[in-house]
Amino acid sequence: MKNKGIVIFLISLAIVIIVVVTIDYISSKPGELPANPYALGMDLFSRTDTALIMFNEKRNLTINFSEPTGLCISNGKIFVVGDQKLQIIEPNGNLLKEINFELKPTCVFASPDNIYIGFRKSLTILNREGLKIANCNSFSDSTVITSITERSGIIFVADAGKRIVRKFDQTGKPVGEIEGKSGNDQIHGFIIPSPYFDLAFNSDGDLWIVNPGKHSLENYTPDGKLRTWWKATSVRIEGFSGCCNPAHFAFLPDGSFVTSEKGMIRIKVYKPSGEFLDVVADPSKFKDNVHAPDVAVDGLGNIYALDIDRKMIRLFVKKENR
Amino acid sequence: MENNPKNSRREFIRKGSRISLLLTLGAVGGFSARNITHEKYVWQIDPFKCTQCGRCATSCVMTPSAVKCLHAYDLCGYCDLCGGYLKPDPNKLSTAAENQLCPTSAIQRKYIEEPYFEYVINEDLCIGCAKCVKGCTSFGNGSLHLQIIHRICLNCNECSIARLCPSDAISRVRASKPYLVKGSFTNDAKG
Numbered sequence: 001m002k003n004k005g006i007v008i009f010l011i012s013l014a015i016v017i018i019v020v021v022t023i024d025y026i027s028s029k030p031g032e033l034p035a036n037p038y039a040l041g042m043d044l045f046s047r048t049d050t051a052l053i054m055f056n057e058k059r060n061l062t063i064n065f066s067e068p069t070g071l072c073i074s075n076g077k078i079f080v081v082g083d084q085k086l087q088i089i090e091p092n093g094n095l096l097k098e099i100n101f102e103l104k105p106t107c108v109f110a111s112p113d114n115i116y117i118g119f120r121k122s123l124t125i126l127n128r129e130g131l132k133i134a135n136c137n138s139f140s141d142s143t144v145i146t147s148i149t150e151r152s153g154i155i156f157v158a159d160a161g162k163r164i165v166r167k168f169d170q171t172g173k174p175v176g177e178i179e180g181k182s183g184n185d186q187i188h189g190f191i192i193p194s195p196y197f198d199l200a201f202n203s204d205g206d207l208w209i210v211n212p213g214k215h216s217l218e219n220y221t222p223d224g225k226l227r228t229w230w231k232a233t234s235v236r237i238e239g240f241s242g243c244c245n246p247a248h249f250a251f252l253p254d255g256s257f258v259t260s261e262k263g264m265i266r267i268k269v270y271k272p273s274g275e276f277l278d279v280v281a282d283p284s285k286f287k288d289n290v291h292a293p294d295v296a297v298d299g300l301g302n303i304y305a306l307d308i309d310r311k312m313i314r315l316f317v318k319k320e321n322r
Numbered sequence: 323m324e325n326n327p328k329n330s331r332r333e334f335i336r337k338g339s340r341i342s343l344l345l346t347l348g349a350v351g352g353f354s355a356r357n358i359t360h361e362k363y364v365w366q367i368d369p370f371k372c373t374q375c376g377r378c379a380t381s382c383v384m385t386p387s388a389v390k391c392l393h394a395y396d397l398c399g400y401c402d403l404c405g406g407y408l409k410p411d412p413n414k415l416s417t418a419a420e421n422q423l424c425p426t427s428a429i430q431r432k433y434i435e436e437p438y439f440e441y442v443i444n445e446d447l448c449i450g451c452a453k454c455v456k457g458c459t460s461f462g463n464g465s466l467h468l469q470i471i472h473r474i475c476l477n478c479n480e481c482s483i484a485r486l487c488p489s490d491a492i493s494r495v496r497a498s499k500p501y502l503v504k505g506s507f508t509n510d511a512k513g
Contacts, residue, residue: 036376038425038451042460045410188437193399194463213401214437233403235410235461242461243399263405263461 045235046264048282052237054269055280055303055316061093062312067104070118071306071313073296074110078304078313081105086117086130089313091298099130107294109148114170116155118145123157123172136172147198147248151205154222158209160197163190165209165224178224180211188214196247196262196292202255202272212244217257217274230274237266238276247292252301260305262292267305267316280316281305362497365481369467369504371491374452374459378468381483382450388475389450389468389483391428391443394504397465400438405461406454407431407441423457425449445471465504472500 061078068082077096078089084104088097107118114133115126121143123136139145144161154175155168165178181189190197191213199209206227207220216231235241246259255272258280267280280303286293291308298304303316367378367389378389402415407429412421417431428447432440443466450468458466470492484492 038376038379038453040374040410040423040453040456040460042410191399191401191437193401213399215403241403241410242405243401243403243463263459 042264045241046283048237048266048279048284052279053282054278054319056319057281057285058302058315058317060312060314061089063087063089065311068306068308068311069105069294070107071294071296071304072108072110073298073304075112076298077110078296079108079110079115080306080313081108081117086115086126091315097130099126106145107147109150111150114150116148116150118148118157120144123148123155123168125155125170125172134170134172136168136174138168138172138174139166144195146195147200149200149207151201151207151222156199156207158197158199160192160195163192163197165190165199165220167222176224178209178220180209180218180220180224180226193243194262196244198246198248200249200251202251203253204255208249208251208257210246210249212246215240215245217246217249230270232270232274232276235264237268237279237282245292248294250295250297250303252297252303253299254301258295258297258303260292260295265290265292267293267295267303281314285314362477363494364472364477364497364500365470365475365484365492366495366500366502367468367470368491368493368502369455369464369469371489372452372455372468373489373491374456374468375488376451376453377486377488378483379449379451381486383476383478383482384474386448387450387483388471390445390448390471390474391450391452391454391466392469392501392503393441393443394465394467395440397463397504398441399463399465400434400440401462402437402439404431404439404441404458406458406466408457410457410461424454425451429454441466467504469501469503472497 063080065082068080070081072079080087080089084101086099086108087095089095103119105117105119109116117124121139124132125134127133140162142161143159145157146160147158149156153170157166159166166174167176169175179189190211193213196212197210201207207222209218209220211218214231215233216229218229219227221227232239240246240261242263245261247262248260250258252258256277257270259270260267264283265286266282269278269280271277287309293305293307296304305314307314379387382388407423408421409423414421426447426449428444430442430444432442434440452468455466455468458464481492
């Protein structure tokens with residue numbers, strides 16, 4: 001009889017322990033809550049059909065920058081800016097030259113003769129040896145310089161803050177502006193919701209400017225007349241999504257566009273006519289919610305992407321079986 | 323009575339020790355008094371840490387939650403295609419219910435001029451689910467962000483959302499700076 005009491009006590013104790021453990025197990029704790037009923041599923045859009053990925057990542061160059069901002073390739077050399085410096089690097093990663101500045105550069109463009117460094121509100125022109133030729137401070141307080149290109153001695157500077165492209169001569173003197181407005185109802189000047197506003201000349205000498213708020217690429221004559229344009233708005237792989245894409249672009253030797261997007265990071269190739277062609281790198285290649293990588297192309301059609309968050313230049317080469 | 327030098331040295335050390343103790347106590351007391359404040363503390367969300375997990379909507383003791391979406395207008399692109407207002411891949415860029423991302427239609431879309439639209443949060447309808455914040459962060463500038471609205475918040479001693487927040491985005495701050503609101507990219511201070 002005495003033993004029976006002990007057994008009942010032990011059974012009761014075991015039941016209490018089981019109840020306590022069960023309650024603890026099913027109670028709300030970080031990581032153990034039910035799934036978010038308001039989740040915005042992005043998987044459908046961030047997953048990419050691997051058959052569309054036509055480039056392999058061949059190698060990476062780790063760069064000595066804490067905040068890289070811009071990239072370009074000229075005469076087989078890689079030009080990278082960020083922090084308060086410019087580095088000129090060989091494709092094998094060998095550092096050729098480093099030039100320091102007082103301010104943080106935002107973008108770089110190198111022509112066969114000169115190097116153009118864009119800062120937030122100013123422009124500096126260096127020769128290929130790195131010696132300063134001219135400086136231009138003819139900008140407004142709201143200026144945010146995001147991209148530079150040059151053709152026939154005229155420098156084209158994308159000003160995301162003022163939403164215009166400014167033109168300068170080689171002495172830094174202003175020689176005009178491109179507002180991007182036309183009589184066409186579909187085109188409404190440059191819509192720049194964030195500091196991503198890129199421009200470049202293709203191998204035929206045509207000036208192309210991104211209108212990121214319209215998801216369009218627009219071709220202008222050097223004096224600012226709209227010649228043609230194409231746009232691709234879609235959250236799906238074949239289009240540009242979000243408020244302001246593409247964030248950066250470059251040209252392949254055949255005139256195709258290499259585009260880089262912010263938000264859901266994607267690097268893709270579009271035909272010269274604007275039709276979607278290939279994927280270079282899908283969102284799985286990048287961290288979530290990171291900066292859009294600046295892109296550049298070498299003479300062989302290899303694509304270099306400046307991964308700002310991993311602080312490296314990533315080289316993508318077209319698959320051979322293509 | 324003869325003056326004993328040994329006693330006077332001992333007395334000197336004793337007095338010196340008392341004075342040193344008093345001075346130390348006074349210094350510690352004064353230093354502590356400087357840090358005493360009558361200012362209240364409130365709960366605050368750091369929008370740069372927030373991962374839009376949805377727990378602000380489900381875990382707050384208030385119904386609907388005291389956490390609401392705030393809009394940093396100077397950061398907004400006023401886009402026609404707004405990732406915070408429209409579902410991904412909408413049928414049309416319109417105000418039709420099937421195209422809206424917000425489960426309670428708490429965001430109002432107002433036409434300004436071609437092609438700009440303003441997005442205004444209706445605080446009474448907002449439940450703080452952060453679905454729009456996720457859309458805006460993923461596709462846009464991140465101008466939509468969550469904040470605890472202090473005229474609604476009960477300022478619980480232990481915030482039930484802070485206890486569950488997976489990114490530790492909620493903390494106690496002085497009531498003089500209750501909100502951490504996002505800024506503009508053209509603002510030098512914010513970069």
